[in-house]
Amino acid sequence: MTHRLIRARLRRVLSFALALCMAVMLAVQATGPALADEKQEQLEANRDQAKAELEAAQQQQQENQETITLTEEQRAEVMEQQEQLEGEIAGIQQKIEALNEQIAAKDQAITEKQAEVDAKQAEFDAQIEAFKERLLAVQRLNASGGIELLSNVSNMFQLLTYQRVMDSIAAQDQQICTELDTQKAQLETEKAQLQTEKQELEAQEAQQQANQDELTATATELAGVKQQLDNTLTQAEAMEEALAAAVSEKQAAFNKACDEVDAYLRQLISDAQGSFSEAPISCSLNFICPLDSYKYISCQYGAGGHKGVDFAAPGNTPIRAVASGQVITVQNHYSYGNYVMVYHGTDDNGTTYATLYAHMIRWPSVSVGQAVSQGDILGYVGSTGNSTGNHLHLELRVNGARTNPLNYVPH
Numbered sequence: 001m002t003h004r005l006i007r008a009r010l011r012r013v014l015s016f017a018l019a020l021c022m023a024v025m026l027a028v029q030a031t032g033p034a035l036a037d038e039k040q041e042q043l044e045a046n047r048d049q050a051k052a053e054l055e056a057a058q059q060q061q062q063e064n065q066e067t068i069t070l071t072e073e074q075r076a077e078v079m080e081q082q083e084q085l086e087g088e089i090a091g092i093q094q095k096i097e098a099l100n101e102q103i104a105a106k107d108q109a110i111t112e113k114q115a116e117v118d119a120k121q122a123e124f125d126a127q128i129e130a131f132k133e134r135l136l137a138v139q140r141l142n143a144s145g146g147i148e149l150l151s152n153v154s155n156m157f158q159l160l161t162y163q164r165v166m167d168s169i170a171a172q173d174q175q176i177c178t179e180l181d182t183q184k185a186q187l188e189t190e191k192a193q194l195q196t197e198k199q200e201l202e203a204q205e206a207q208q209q210a211n212q213d214e215l216t217a218t219a220t221e222l223a224g225v226k227q228q229l230d231n232t233l234t235q236a237e238a239m240e241e242a243l244a245a246a247v248s249e250k251q252a253a254f255n256k257a258c259d260e261v262d263a264y265l266r267q268l269i270s271d272a273q274g275s276f277s278e279a280p281i282s283c284s285l286n287f288i289c290p291l292d293s294y295k296y297i298s299c300q301y302g303a304g305g306h307k308g309v310d311f312a313a314p315g316n317t318p319i320r321a322v323a324s325g326q327v328i329t330v331q332n333h334y335s336y337g338n339y340v341m342v343y344h345g346t347d348d349n350g351t352t353y354a355t356l357y358a359h360m361i362r363w364p365s366v367s368v369g370q371a372v373s374q375g376d377i378l379g380y381v382g383s384t385g386n387s388t389g390n391h392l393h394l395e396l397r398v399n400g401a402r403t404n405p406l407n408y409v410p411h
């Protein structure tokens with residue numbers, strides 16, 4: 001048999017199988033590929049939601065860890081300041097104690113000086129008293145025969161001598177009194193000097209006391225800041241475990257959602273295999289480029305989370321199946337626009353391959369269940385769906401998971 005004949009027979013068998021399928025599909029049209037894709041969309045939305053929740057949980061965990069690190073740093077800084085401050089306060093305390101000793105010594109000196117002043121005053125008073133007594137004696141002398149004594153003065157010489165003696169006594173008393181007075185004034189001056197010095201020391205002490213009060217107030221403030229930091233740290237550390245648990249939980253949910261998408265895609269392909277083919281399709285992996293020519297690759301796989309490769313090409317450029325297979329999806333999708341998905345079967349290792357062609361200019365030329373050969377036209381380049389210009393968005397799914405098509409497709 002020639003290849004052409006085999007192919008023709010295969011076509012007949014397939015179209016019979018297809019007719020059967022179509023009958024079934026008509027009966028369950030609402031639950032056909034359209035619903036299947038809604039389910040895929042739902043699963044992918046679940047997965048994206050789980051991913052967003054995981055990222056939010058990770059973000060929270062990271063922020064909490066940053067809080068801990070930052071708080072610990074600040075706490076260490078505050079404690080260093082506290083230590084320094086304690087040293088300064090202790091230094092000032094020593095100065096105050098030294099000043100207090102000096103003030104006490106000064107007080108002692110003042111007391112002693114006052115005693116000296118008092119003694120001098122007493123001496124002065126005694127001197128005055130003695131002088132007064134002498135004056136009284138002279139007066140008594142005058143009153144009771146002093147005149148007589150005077151009248152007994154026989155000559156001028158005697159009179160003058162008497163006068164001189166009297167004057168001399170007065171002058172001596174006066175001198176002594178003046179000296180005592182001067183000495184006392186000197187002592188008073190010294191005492192005043194001591195008091196001035198004491199006041200100076202007291203002023204210094206007051207200054208040191210003010211410094212100490214200020215530092216103590218700062219220390220109190222720092223203690224408050226440290227308390228707050230301690231609280232923040234305690235809270236953050238308490239949250240750490242819960243946040244880690246949340247991250248694990250979200251990670252598990254995300255993994256599960258990913259697995260569900262993968263499982264669904266595998267199911268989709270295996271269902272297609274079961275529904276549309278009598279025998280498993282064998283995939284040669286000798287893929288061709290889906291476009292005879294294109295301008296350039298406008299977006300690579302993986303760029304900004306891009307799950308396919310974009311070939312920029314003029315509108316209406318034919319899009320060809322990269323390998324033989326069966327059409328498993330023909331859809332109009334808000335993002336893919338008009339698109340076709342082709343299942344290519346399994347390679348020798350049992351790995352499955354499927355390709356997706358998006359943004360076709362109009363409803364695709366093929367229909368679900370149709371067998372296609374490598375190079376068959378599936379549709380034409382356009383810009384339907386989420387697209388800003390004419391291009392083919394090509395995806396490759398290996399065992400249901402999206403992979404870089406350029407690893408297999410020549411370009």
Ligand SMILES: [Zn+2]
Nearest residue numbers: 308309310393
């Ligand atoms: Zn794209």
